[in-house]
Amino acid sequence: MARSHSFIMLLFLLQLINNSSSHEECRELSCGPYEPIIRFPFQLVKESSQHECVYPEFCLYCTQNKNTMMVLSTTSGPFIFFVDYIDYESNQLSISDPDNCISEKILKLNKTSFPPYRFYSESITKSSFFNCSSFKKRHLRNEDQSSQRSQDMITCPIYISDSYDSVIALDLVSCTKMFDTSNIFVQYLSVSLSWPEQNCTKCKAKSMKCKWKNNNTKGKTECFDCNKKRKTIQIPKSLIYASTG
Numbered sequence: 001m002a003r004s005h006s007f008i009m010l011l012f013l014l015q016l017i018n019n020s021s022s023h024e025e026c027r028e029l030s031c032g033p034y035e036p037i038i039r040f041p042f043q044l045v046k047e048s049s050q051h052e053c054v055y056p057e058f059c060l061y062c063t064q065n066k067n068t069m070m071v072l073s074t075t076s077g078p079f080i081f082f083v084d085y086i087d088y089e090s091n092q093l094s095i096s097d098p099d100n101c102i103s104e105k106i107l108k109l110n111k112t113s114f115p116p117y118r119f120y121s122e123s124i125t126k127s128s129f130f131n132c133s134s135f136k137k138r139h140l141r142n143e144d145q146s147s148q149r150s151q152d153m154i155t156c157p158i159y160i161s162d163s164y165d166s167v168i169a170l171d172l173v174s175c176t177k178m179f180d181t182s183n184i185f186v187q188y189l190s191v192s193l194s195w196p197e198q199n200c201t202k203c204k205a206k207s208m209k210c211k212w213k214n215n216n217t218k219g220k221t222e223c224f225d226c227n228k229k230r231k232t233i234q235i236p237k238s239l240i241y242a243s244t245g
């Protein structure tokens, strides 16, 4: 039993190796088990190979800790973010700050533009920005805030609350409200961005996939046939991750 399992495992691996070189576009990659699946329009490359991305704005890489990363190019320079979630149906992704201060990054991003992305928002949700620089305590009085990823109010004094937060339960009464906005969607210290839909109708009609034209014609797509390839054994996609090694 065990032996036949390891034989099948070997077949998986051979299949993966076999696929990896020739038909990158047919694989769905991920940096780790709980990380987003990466497929068109995104490309996954090694951190050191980002220049190889056909479309740099859709270029992702993995860290050794299996975090999915993106370098967001803005009109005031590049910002590095964790990519926490990608929704291919609605063309949006959630990004968070490796320096654990998303509020400050959002204030900076709001002063720039970062095409082809823009802030995604569900207009019904309202966020409020508070300046808590006079608060002088490390954490707000709130259970979520004592988790490992919680915001350090000393080094990161701008707090973003959503409509469900209670100003009193959170100690926000000692903070100064800056403004309310419904243009920015922040949840669990992640902010959502959307990207313009890529027109793949032509390829989908032929049961093919879209890929970036590997040419200097930035932004052009072409169809790619994954069906002709030998059928690969399905394995949990979460097991496939590209290491940076």
Ligand SMILES: *[C@@H]1O[C@H](CO)[C@@H](O)[C@H](O)[C@H]1NC(C)=O
Pocket (backbone or CB within 6 Å): 106, 107, 110, 111, 179, 181, 184
């Ligand atoms: C972003 O900037 C606009 C003006 O350009 C301002 O009205 C809005 O409040 C700002 N939002 C944030 C979150 O900074």
Ligand SMILES: *[C@@H]1O[C@H](CO)[C@@H](O)[C@H](O)[C@H]1NC(C)=O
Pocket (backbone or CB within 6 Å): 131, 132, 133, 158
């Ligand atoms: C927050 O308030 C402090 C003290 O009033 C001020 O120095 C700081 O510039 C404010 N931060 C922002 C982002 O407005």
Ligand SMILES: *[C@@H]1O[C@H](CO)[C@@H](O)[C@H](O)[C@H]1NC(C)=O
Pocket (backbone or CB within 6 Å): 199, 200, 201, 202
């Ligand atoms: C997508 O492209 C096809 C032609 O390739 C065109 O007929 C169709 O209108 C386009 N759809 C959108 C939403 O742009």
Ligand SMILES: *[C@@H]1O[C@H](CO)[C@@H](O)[C@H](O)[C@H]1NC(C)=O
Pocket (backbone or CB within 6 Å): 215, 216, 217
């Ligand atoms: C790039 O694409 C253009 C237009 O699709 C084509 O004419 C050209 O030959 C391509 N160049 C290369 C190097 O593939």
